[in-house]
Amino acid sequence: MGRNNHLLGLALLPAAALLLVPKIILISYFSSRWVDTDAASIALYLLQDLLLAALVYVLGVSLLPRCKVAFWLLSVLAGALLLLLLIDMRVRELWLKPLDLTLVAYSLQHASNLTSGAQVFFNQLAGFGFTFRFIVFVLFLAYLATWALVGLASYRALRTPAKPLATSSTLALAAGAALLLGAPFASDARYHLNQNIVTSPLINALRSAGLNNTARQPNLLPFEQPAYPISAINALPRPEPTPPFTNLVFIVMESVRWNSTFAEGADTDARYPTLARLAREGMLSKAYVTVPHSSKGYFSIFTGLHAFPGVEIKEAMPLYQPGVIHELKQQRNMEAVAFSSLFLQFENMDGFLSSIGVSKAYSVADMSPALAQSYSSFGASDEQLFLPSIPYLKAIRQSGKGFIALYFPSAAHYPYDCPGKRVPRNQLDKYEACIETTDALIGQMLEGFDKNGLLDATLFVLVGDHGESFGEHGLFIHNSSMYEEEVTVPLIFWAKGQPLPKPASTTSQQTDIAPTVADFFGVHNASFQVQGISLLRPHGKRAFYMSTFFDQLSSALVEHPYKYIYDFSPDTLVKYNLDQDPQETNPQQVTGDEFTATKNRLLSYDAYQKAFFEEERQHPQ
Known part of the structure; x- marks a missing residue:
């Protein structure tokens, strides 16, 4: 594998790792309130986010050395994913609920009546002592810097007649497969903190298909305060x-x-x-x-x-x-x-x-x-x-x-x-x-x-x-x-x-x-x-x-x-x-x-x- 391809693999690591930052901020935000932060708990919280980061990494090492357009498509996709995860992070902080279609529909339906909450959403502290808008600004700069490095490394890789990053791609693909197989069997965390808004639909589909589908409806007594x-x-x-x-x-x-x-x-x-x-x-x-x-x-x-x-x-x-x-x-x-x-x-x-x-x-x-x-x-x-x-x-x-x-x-x-x-x-x-x-x-x-x-x-x-x-x-x-x-x-x-x-x-x-x-x-x-x-x-x-x-x-x-x-x-x-x-x-x-x-x-x-x-x-x- 060429030296330029090694540089591309290294450059992709921080770029993909940026997708973990919103969940890390959320864990820090919740750590003094409701959630455990031992190693096993943190691994559970980050499992689906690691799966998403591995997917972006696999796409990067597979496509960037082969296609120039792939850089622009993947960088835009990564930026959109990061913004979505940040918004989901902020929604969870304020409402203890992951962003979902019901909440989006509710917000759009009452958008003109909900604008007073914008100041709280953007200006209240959102993690590590910073406001949400400051966090977005810093991560935007980090996104530009990391993907600029990826762009430079992919340009050099394209000029080098070498095979794609077979070793890195195989390792990332294996890690992603292991995470994908493990996620349906992982227990749910407090306030769905382990869920990633992008990967959760896939995990839930696997569970619904029979993988770790152990949910049972308890036999309930009649409610004690009926009308x-x-x-x-x-x-x-x-x-x-x-x-x-x-x-x-x-x-x-x-x-x-x-x-x-x-x-x-x-x-x-x-x-x-x-x-x-x-x-x-x-x-x-x-x-x-x-x-x-x-x-x-x-x-x-x-x-x-x-x-x-x-x-x-x-x-x-x-x-x-x-x-x-x-x-x-x-x-x-x-x-x-x-x-x-x-x-x-x-x-x-x-x-x-x-x-x-x-x-x-x-x-x-x-x-x-x-x-x-x-x-x-x-x-x-x-x-x-x-x-x-x-x-x-x-x-x-x-x-x-x-x-x-x-x-x-x-x-x-x-x-x-x-x-x-x-x-x-x-x-x-x-x-x-x-x-x-x-x-x-x-x-x-x-x-x-x-x-x-x-x-x-x-x-x-x-x-x-x-x-x-x-x-x-x-x-x-x-x-x-x-x-x-x-x-x-x-x-x-x-x-x-x-x-x-x-x-x-x-x-x-x-x-x-x-x-x-x-x-x-x-x-x-x-x-x-x-x-x-x-x-x-x-x-x-x-x-x-x-x-x-x-x-x-x-x-x-x-x-x-x-x-x-x-x-x-x-x-x-x-x-x-x-x-x-x-x-x-x-x-x-x-x-x-x-x-x-x-x-x-x-x-x-x-x-x-x-x-x-x-x-x-x-x-x-």
């Missing part, structure tokens, strides 16, 4: 009479989490005086979400049902969704209206509101077109949301009906551009400054309601739609983790001058809101179904189920004081004692019978919810 008729709450005693209400107001606080508002050390009285007063005078509980995503939260809040455990927005598809709002309109002569700073087109929000009985929905631009200022791609500012809605509610009351008002403020949603009481030091400070803004605006709203006589006989429900991560467990934003910062939100029931019953438990779930509202208004003989409970009535020990937005990534079960988090891909289960470890820093591995029983309960939950959303809900005649 049941709301009338069943009559079987439980209600210890205290409730005040008579004629009006109802929901305020769904975008991205407002429990950890920043009422958790220990939150400084609630100083930072959020309105929320602190309402909680003190009314009913406060820490509420678990069912899925940490806005549209999923709306569904659970207004229907009392668990959301669909996956990326599809099946909650917004029915034309008619039975629930408490329909019943209040029929039984209590009420009219429902919504006011939103968020764009009503996002994930068919206006269609969902119509299906649950909200006849009219107004955006900030509808109420104050001259004053509405866009804050982000997700919606407008909240300053013109609350007070301009008062004339609409007065008109409903003057018509002789009670009103059901739904408010959707957007201030606490990224990009957190709000004036605060403190000088912000980081993104968390900016986010909490936006909760301060929401708190102040709700205070102004209550004053305006009081001046217009709208507070009397009005029940207020304030709740967060989901929490938010700020690096507590290495994650930012929401959708993909089962930790407390993402899955717990404040829930407050309040009425002016009306003492409300104090529930025995201070922990609840968003699914409890609809049955509790029905109980407050005496809607006991309706046929619609719920999966939550009325907080006005005594219940025994409860279990709270929840799932990530991305299908079969993680799910969780809370049975006080323990919280179990199941990760589907590595088939692992950990638990935390929330009394002793509220920050969830000390996971305890669950094994044996406890593992089997808890896992099967969570799988039953996942299976039940998916089957439930396949059923058709008929509009009553």
Whole structure:
């Protein structure tokens, strides 16, 4: 073999090895959070990436000494693969989920509504203390340098009448074949960290064809929290009479989490005086979400049902969704209206509101077109949301009906551009400054309601739609983790001058809101179904189920004081004692019978919810 061919083989090594860098960054990023980094684990994580690198190397040593055009084709292919792997790396960091067609389709469908997240995607740290855009820039320079060397070496090899790199090609081909045979038999790693977006389809095809196809569907017991008729709450005693209400107001606080508002050390009285007063005078509980995503939260809040455990927005598809709002309109002569700073087109929000009985929905631009200022791609500012809605509610009351008002403020949603009481030091400070803004605006709203006589006989429900991560467990934003910062939100029931019953438990779930509202208004003989409970009535020990937005990534079960988090891909289960470890820093591995029983309960939950959303809900005649 000629000297020039040896140079080509050496030049191809770093060029092909660049394809390993995104996974190495990802391993480093995850190493202090969720994954083991012993030699065997790292070998598992890199196995499919090594397979891809070996393939590129084999193509290089086979084709470059023979064909000049091959260099340009292979270099472009390698560059495209590297960029794809980098994007996949960043998606995994933020959402703990490999890039796939479902996620791409979702992103394209909602591209105009998701652009606010671009700054997080590009500018947050993505590995080794660098931002994603810096990593892309450095690897682009490395790509140019390595492939320039390959180009020079291939040019010299083309001028040398010698055989292709037979030895190197044979060795690389043998290594690739060994990796290909080994990959289907390798166990899956936590969060699919071993998968390579390019080679995984081939590995999965081999498994499906019978190679290491050992997956078995466990025999699952029925899910323990099926939907049941709301009338069943009559079987439980209600210890205290409730005040008579004629009006109802929901305020769904975008991205407002429990950890920043009422958790220990939150400084609630100083930072959020309105929320602190309402909680003190009314009913406060820490509420678990069912899925940490806005549209999923709306569904659970207004229907009392668990959301669909996956990326599809099946909650917004029915034309008619039975629930408490329909019943209040029929039984209590009420009219429902919504006011939103968020764009009503996002994930068919206006269609969902119509299906649950909200006849009219107004955006900030509808109420104050001259004053509405866009804050982000997700919606407008909240300053013109609350007070301009008062004339609409007065008109409903003057018509002789009670009103059901739904408010959707957007201030606490990224990009957190709000004036605060403190000088912000980081993104968390900016986010909490936006909760301060929401708190102040709700205070102004209550004053305006009081001046217009709208507070009397009005029940207020304030709740967060989901929490938010700020690096507590290495994650930012929401959708993909089962930790407390993402899955717990404040829930407050309040009425002016009306003492409300104090529930025995201070922990609840968003699914409890609809049955509790029905109980407050005496809607006991309706046929619609719920999966939550009325907080006005005594219940025994409860279990709270929840799932990530991305299908079969993680799910969780809370049975006080323990919280179990199941990760589907590595088939692992950990638990935390929330009394002793509220920050969830000390996971305890669950094994044996406890593992089997808890896992099967969570799988039953996942299976039940998916089957439930396949059923058709008929509009009553």
